Amino acid sequence: MRIIQVSDTHLSAAHPFFAANAAAARAWLAAEQADLIVHTGDVAMDGAGAPADLALAAAWNAGLPAPVLSVPGNHDVGDVAAIRPEQTVDDARLAAWRAHLGADRWVHDQGGWRLIGLNAMLFGSGHAEEEAQFAWLAEALGTDAPVALFLHKPLFIDGPDEGPRGYWTVTPTPRRRLLGLIAGARVKLIASGHLHTHRELHLDGIDHVWGPATSFVCGESQEDLGGTRRLGALVHDFGADRVTTRFIRPDGLEDLTIEPVQHIIYPRPARTGGGAA
Numbered sequence: 001m002r003i004i005q006v007s008d009t010h011l012s013a014a015h016p017f018f019a020a021n022a023a024a025a026r027a028w029l030a031a032e033q034a035d036l037i038v039h040t041g042d043v044a045m046d047g048a049g050a051p052a053d054l055a056l057a058a059a060w061n062a063g064l065p066a067p068v069l070s071v072p073g074n075h076d077v078g079d080v081a082a083i084r085p086e087q088t089v090d091d092a093r094l095a096a097w098r099a100h101l102g103a104d105r106w107v108h109d110q111g112g113w114r115l116i117g118l119n120a121m122l123f124g125s126g127h128a129e130e131e132a133q134f135a136w137l138a139e140a141l142g143t144d145a146p147v148a149l150f151l152h153k154p155l156f157i158d159g160p161d162e163g164p165r166g167y168w169t170v171t172p173t174p175r176r177r178l179l180g181l182i183a184g185a186r187v188k189l190i191a192s193g194h195l196h197t198h199r200e201l202h203l204d205g206i207d208h209v210w211g212p213a214t215s216f217v218c219g220e221s222q223e224d225l226g227g228t229r230r231l232g233a234l235v236h237d238f239g240a241d242r243v244t245t246r247f248i249r250p251d252g253l254e255d256l257t258i259e260p261v262q263h264i265i266y267p268r269p270a271r272t273g274g275g276a277a
């Protein structure tokens with residue numbers, strides 16, 4: 001089974017700065033053979049403020065040669081209040097996501113694997129759906145099959161016991177709870193987006209893979225988190241018990257940075273923890 005992971009397309013009706021990269025990534029995807037495409041979030045530039053951007057993402061997915069399953073990012077459904085108080089995840093934003101992109105969490109069995117998509121933006125949100133998702137996940141992990149998890153924010157940067165990493169990761173309390181749940185399952189891959197950076201880390205039997213963006217990379221607004229800041233996509237080949245991952249650089253992508261246009265796209269005060277990814 002082959003799954004292509006794309007991430008952080010940041011499609012936007014109002015701000016076309018990265019549209020050429022989205023078109024290049026889609027042209028590459030349209031010519032690839034895969035059993036499934038997983039989009040690890042930030043499908044839109046401002047889906048949380050302008051649902052029309054989510055409609056653009058649905059149109060981008062339509063007609064691709066494999067089914068597309070997506071999980072929401074902070075730019076799609078908002079973030080937790082501690083990070084982005086002016087645009088928190090709420091019922092209306094979740095409803096808009098579901099109307100345009102489908103379920104915000106999903107379980108999909110294929111090729112002898114259980115694939116689980118999580119809504120990372122609920123972790124630490126206090127929204128009622130956060131508890132519902134944990135209960136749902138506990139049930140979804142009740143399988144003898146190997147498991148791959150897909151979510152927008154990575155669980156951590158350097159290791160599972162680190163403290164808060166602000167804008168960049170799931171916060172420590174839900175991280176611990178999530179890691180406790182998956183400890184009893186055969187989780188082999190945790191694939192995320194959000195950092196606009198590519199990295200593959202094998203830790204305690206799990207591949208923690210940061211999928212690169214297809215839209216832009218971050219410059220000085222992002223501290224050095226490790227990994228490689230470059231645009232691209234990942235091809236995951238699923239074996240009997242292990243996933244082999246390759247980085248692919250589709251033709252036509254240009255490593256544009258966000259900073260020259262950040263003040264146009266986000267004409268708001270700097271947020272807690274910084275970042276535009």
Ligand SMILES: [Fe+2]
Pocket residue numbers: 042073074075152193194195277
């Ligand atoms: Fe993000």
Ligand SMILES: [Fe+2]
Pocket residue numbers: 008010041042073075194195196213276277
């Ligand atoms: Fe992003």
